[in-house]
Amino acid sequence: MIDFTLTSEQELIQKTAREFAKEHLAPGVIERDDKAEFPTEQIKMMGELGFMGMMVPEEWSGAGFDTLTYVIAMEEIAAVELATSTIMSVNNSLVCQLFVDYGTEDQKEKYLKPLAIGEKLGAYSLSEPKSGSDASNMRTFAKKEGDHYLINGTKNWVTNGINGDIVILFCMTEKSVGYKGISAFVVEKGTPGLSTGKKENKLGIRASDTCELYFENCRIPGENMIGEEGQGFKAAMKALGGGRIGIAAQALGLARAALDA
Ligand SMILES: Cc1cc2nc3c(=O)[nH]c(=O)nc-3n(C[C@H](O)[C@H](O)[C@H](O)COP(=O)(O)OP(=O)(O)OC[C@H]3O[C@@H](n4cnc5c(N)ncnc54)[C@H](O)[C@@H]3O)c2cc1C
Structure with a gap:
């Protein structure tokens, strides 16, 4: 016992x-x-x-x-x-x-x-407007360009999205392979191309902010990948x-x- x-x-x-x-x-x-x-x-x-x-x-x-x-x-x-x-x-x-x-x-x-x-305060960004429980259907994409990644897409329901300093972002690095194409990255707030959307006006837990994050040609170094390429979904679920x-x-x-x- x-x-x-x-x-x-x-x-x-x-x-x-x-x-x-x-x-x-x-x-x-x-x-x-x-x-x-x-x-x-x-x-x-x-x-x-x-x-x-x-x-x-x-x-x-x-x-x-x-x-x-x-x-x-x-x-x-x-x-x-x-x-x-x-x-x-x-x-x-x-x-x-x-x-x-x-x-x-x-x-x-x-x-x-x-x-x-x-x-510093962190945020965890998995959900998207068109993928919630079915997180592997996410659309945000990080395109490899040399030793950098160029990220485009919209995330939502991000707790600490406004007050956080660091975002752990899950996005596709390879399309058409489902969850095996998802990788994790760390993106610092203030990185050009990353902006926050409106704060959700929730019914409770209101002192904690929840918001959308927009990635528009957001360029981050390859060293910001957490874990290996394609390992993001496993890391997110763990x-x-x-x-x-x-x-x-x-x-x-x-x-x-x-x-x-
Ligand atoms: C206050 C708040 C804070 C949040 N913070 C974060 C955060 O920090 N980071 C983040 O990434 N996300 C965050 N989320 C998002 C949250 O994780 C999602 O809401 C969750 O993944 C569910 O997704 P959804 O809202 O799209 O609902 P859906 O996936 O559309 O689900 C709606 C309903 O359908 C049911 N359902 C779904 N699929 C099936 C199925 N196959 N069979 C039967 N039933 C099914 C679900 O159980 C649920 O009851 C937050 C949400 C809230 C409300």
Whole structure:
């Protein structure tokens, strides 16, 4: 049988996350949701606490915790502000983890380290206007030109798309081979040819931004590919698989808060 007794370290993380949420998230939570206002200061503080790269090994500036410790913190954050837990979830499970699993040493040095301490924020861009659950039908295409790629296409529903600094983009590098033609890239915000669309006016989780991303002749170096060419779909699904553990913890925190209200 699995023993779920918390270690003293896990109890400390739980207490730290609970107190942080009470002191720094609860005040203003309704207002931020009303105004769809991003919790910039709070995310910075969470970075300092190690909550933005919880499962990233310490050698890459992460907190080096296990999955259980991550979900314990996630549950506490979600119990007070679901939007903040969503921002935390994307950065931890989808962005940092993808660099841990597939990034080169250079990519880890350049991107993972600042992401793990909350100095930079990441977004994960898979969905498109015409492909959701059927992600392998995506159309965004990266054309190889020498040692660069030229990207064209539209992505949507991108969490942290507006406030993020780094986007993990999944797009086709070879057409007509289905999911085997999908590759992953890191694209820095501010790269010419990448622009953000309107912020979605959501019914909830409003303090977390969700938007469209437009790639119009966006030129990025080949070294920005994460993993191997054609490995993107596998990497995307692996990250989403881990992400679901965090989503379950969010649901648990939210349900607990509803019960306690
Ligand atoms: C708040 C929010 C944040 C998001 N953040 C991100 C993000 O950061 N990055 C990102 O890439 N995406 C993001 N998404 C997109 C999300 O992952 C997609 O909404 C999801 O992939 C589903 O796609 P869809 O909305 O096109 O629905 P569809 O794929 O059209 O599905 C609609 C319904 O049909 C069902 N369905 C689909 N296919 C089948 C089938 N073959 N058989 C039976 N039923 C089926 C589904 O279960 C669902 O109930 C976000 C979405 C939201 C709402």
